[in-house]
Amino acid sequence: MMKHPECAVSTVLAVSLLGGVATTAAGAEWAPKDPPMITRWAKDVDPSKPLPEYPRPQMTRSSWQNLNGLWDYAILEKGASEATEWEGEILVPYPIESALSGVKKALQPEETLVYHRTFTVPTDWRGQRIVLHFGAVDYRSEVRVNGQSVGRHQGGYDPIDYDITDYLKEGAEQTLEVRVTDPTWTEGQPRGKQTLSPAGIMYTPTSGIWQTVWMEPVGQGGIEDLTIIPDVKGSAVQVKTALWGGASGDVTVQVAGGGSVTGKAGETLTVAVPNPQLWSPESPHLYEMTVEVSREGKKVDEVGSYFGMRSIEKAMVDGVPRLLLNGKPYFMFGPLDQGFWPDGNYTAPTDEALRYDLEVTKQLGFNTTRKHIKVEPARWYYHADQLGLLVWQDMPSVNSYDTPPGGRPKIDREAYATQMEAMIDHLENHPAIVMWIVFNESQGKHDTPELVAKVREWDPHRLVNEDSGYQDHGGPHQGVGDLDDLHPYPAPRAFKTKPGLAFALGEYGGIGLKVGDNNPWQAKGWGYTTTASPRELEDLYAEYAGLIGKFRDEKGLTAAIYTQITDVEIEINGLMTYDRKLKVDPEWIAKANRFEWSGPKFTEVVPTSQKDKTIYRYVFEQPSDDWMQPGADVSAWNEGPGGFGTEDTPGTGGIGTEWKTSDIWVRRTFELPDLSAKELDQLMLVLHHDEEAEVYLNGVLAAKEVEWTTGYSRLPLSEEARAALKPGGKNEVAIHCHQNTGGQFIDFGLGLLDPNRGED
Known part of the structure; x- marks a missing residue:
């Protein structure tokens, strides 16, 4: 059984860490640039190998090379076509706007960001195809190898893969260049909470490479993609394998503790999983799996993967629409998780930091989290799979609650649909994800019935939320999803919902508390209501949780999402500060989330x-x-x-x-x-x-x-x-x-x- 590799082949770039400052072989230095706040994980960032973990846990290969590290960079003004000199070094994969990049500059819509580095291909990879991967690049990118363009991509949240074999030079050092433009708010693109004018509920943007860059050898016509669908009722798992270049081949799927089946690439293979251990927040059991491709009896490629056996559906129970996990009514309770960091912006400083928010979510007694109009690196979902958290996944919004100087641009409808399909294709195998949210409130809402129908076509095995909270903003809820999802603030309230839709509160709460003096945003910090001490926050939180329990029992409430797990910039309504310090006693919050304590009497x-x-x-x-x-x-x-x-x-x-x-x-x-x-x-x-x-x-x-x-x-x-x-x-x-x-x-x-x- 192939395990998940956690060690990278060493890269060409050599640096050493001296007292928190990195010195490259050329003598340059790296350090976080003017961090407004710094998390405790920033000290663990090694510029010679930042984020060294294998970035794609559901399709692993044992041989690979991490290309994160210090790259040359330049910012080209409008009209400039090539970089004539490098402005310095940037630490990949931290976005250029972040302190951890070592640059901390805002990329303007008319500018081009150019990255450059060299690399070598290990000699034992000879005879295989070399695939270059980018976890995500925001927003438009072109990749050049040895001066030749290998491809272009548009979209800030989905992975990019290029077969670069034919662009490599024999036995030589190779050059890699990535060119990026990012309109952010001028072209109606999916962008979530990013803005060039941060304020209120909108935050500092992310441009350029913000997830891990790596390459790996793949056999000719090797595995490009897997689709994994658990079949709880049938005690089986269905696996479909796509090969590079549409190649044909024999595919063998073997499940640890289960069966083994051989068939053809492109076919859906059904593998028995006898007496399945079901995946749930209380018991997040994962099955390991190996997928092997062969031709004429010779193995061409092999990847390791995993899956969870679980089902999710909406059904009527005693006349009330309920959400069912593994065939039983299940109340989903969790926080809003925006995924911003004070030192890394969209990119967590380390994998430990990335996992930490989910660990605290579990510690606080939640069973769910809503990933709010952002898509995370694949390892975030891997941690959710391992820890056992149900994930509501938002599609990043267009035209959020801000307006650029030239006015709001026309929504890029094609980009929205294309990138939502890419998001679903990228994340569809994670058992933690139980719901796709097509829109958040009124942010760029368009073509709702058509988009919901497309999501159901792309993934018929999960819940679809038409819009989270739109009714509270004065617009028509069309009733084409599975939920009637409303956003009362600050206290939760019950509403009359549309017939046949499950009643959910996709946001509520937002209790504010300022903690400490190390947050430069706190002078204007705000919450939907304010408290003066941790005790007041805990007490009011518990009172709200008591109402959630009452609405669950008396009003048919099926799910609730509290705003929010962390502060974000000037929002101080987190259960943790922006640099991830708990504001509350987790025991009392966990008691409230178990409906064992509803706060003091008022x-x-x-x-x-x-x-x-x-x-x-x-x-x-x-x-x-x-x-x-x-x-x-x-x-x-x-x-x-x-x-x-x-x-x-x-x-x-x-x-x-x-x-x-x-x-x-x-x-x-x-x-x-x-x-x-x-x-x-x-x-x-x-x-x-x-x-x-x-x-x-x-x-x-x-x-x-x-x-x-x-x-x-x-x-x-x-x-x-x-x-x-x-x-x-x-x-x-x-x-x-x-x-x-x-x-x-x-x-x-x-x-x-x-x-x-x-x-x-």
Whole structure:
């Protein structure tokens, strides 16, 4: 049985690591370039062999050569055709925008990035075809070997393979050049969260080579691709083999602990797997497999692979659409995983780092993860297969939530369909992947029924999610997928779903917490709601998880995805920081995810307008400077019930008084119960603000919030405002809310948080 190789043949490029700085044979130095944050794995990056692991675990060969390392590079301006000199060295495969590349430059749409290096082919590869592989290059690339073009490719997320045998020189050092252009946001290409103007939910882009480059010898007409389909009901696995150049040959598939079958290339071979051990998050059993090609009795090629025996489907159970894993209803619960790194951008510093996010996801008690509008290197899915995590795989969006200076480009429909098919073909053998998500929300949504039909044709064995969260953004959900997937923020909510579709919450939560001072993005950091301590985050997370459990039991909820596993740039709503430090006690999050703990009790003592349409005074124009002070004359202000805003704003529970201007000032008098000193310490604001809000209690600033929420949040009171409150008497609240764009709303309440966790 062929095992998975983890060691590479040494490359020609020689470097040594000295105190964290690499010195090449030519005397140049490499170090991370001005990293805004650095992860603990950056110190383990060896520039002589970064990411040395075999990059394609489901189709392995024992002989191969890793071409990662320091390459020459140049950036050509518009109109320049060739590089006249190299600007320096770049560490492949870290994108040029990243600190770990050693360059950290933004590639503009009109520029061309040129990579260059030399290599030699091992002498014992003689007589075989030499195939050059790129895990991914973003976005358009041309590869030249010894000055000759061997091919061009378009697409930033799928692998590229070239047979370069006929371009090699006999017994000589070879030259390799890769030329890249990346429009990022000017041509309507699939790009996910990449933007040339990072802000909000959009982040630093990735250009050029960002996954491992390697080459390997392949027998003439050897194996190019495998399609592996588990058949749980039939206790078998189906394997189809494609050979380079469409060659013919005899194929033998042997499963460890199972059967062995020989047939023809291109045929679907069925191999028995008696009494199969089913793959699941609780028991992620993998079967190893060898595929061999021969002609006239002589072996031509052999690869090692693996698979998991599992089934996934949607079915009616007791009249409710449910998601079934291995024939049984299975509740999918996991985080949103964006796959960005502060030092490597799209590329994790090391394979250990790549695996770490998945290990923490398991530690936190999740069984699922949603790979959010990005495609990862194959080893990420390998780790998910090994660890046992169900993966929802998004197709990277076009025309995301930003607009280039020239306006939004026309969607490249052909590129979207072509690259989605390539993504599915690339990843279809991983048992961890159970769902394809065609669109995220309203990002570039087009031709929905046609694209869903194509996905079902390309892969009829997995679930299809038409769009995750689109209904929350005002558009029609066409009901052609398997799920009705909605995005309430911050708290999960139940919705009336379309008949026959499984009810899922593809995003919710987004609880923000700033940790430490080493994140340069945190000055503008935001979450969909905010907390002041790890304990507050854990408590609110548990309350939300309790609602998820309730909706599962009472409303038919089949899956939920929490935003998110890590902070990303200015988003501080992760369960880990951007440099992968846990913000929370994993034991408490795991308990909440097992529905064993729903957080401390919270009691509203001053109700919001959701429960009590209290009358406020309000104005839309700037009042006098003392508008927030007790005793201020507000007799000329309007009167009306809270909350204030527009009907299209999510999470309001209903509008009391319409507010459409840019600003509003509101006041009300309320009775505060006769709270003890201990209870006063537990008092928190309950606020729904869209967008910026400043809240005064008895004339003292209690909280100042920027950004916006899409639901009611709990916020700490300032100590000065807490001291100004009058338990058992009348108090006054005064609020100013400012609106920039989109929906708008403001409402207020106060509540008590019980500090006990039941087991404390």
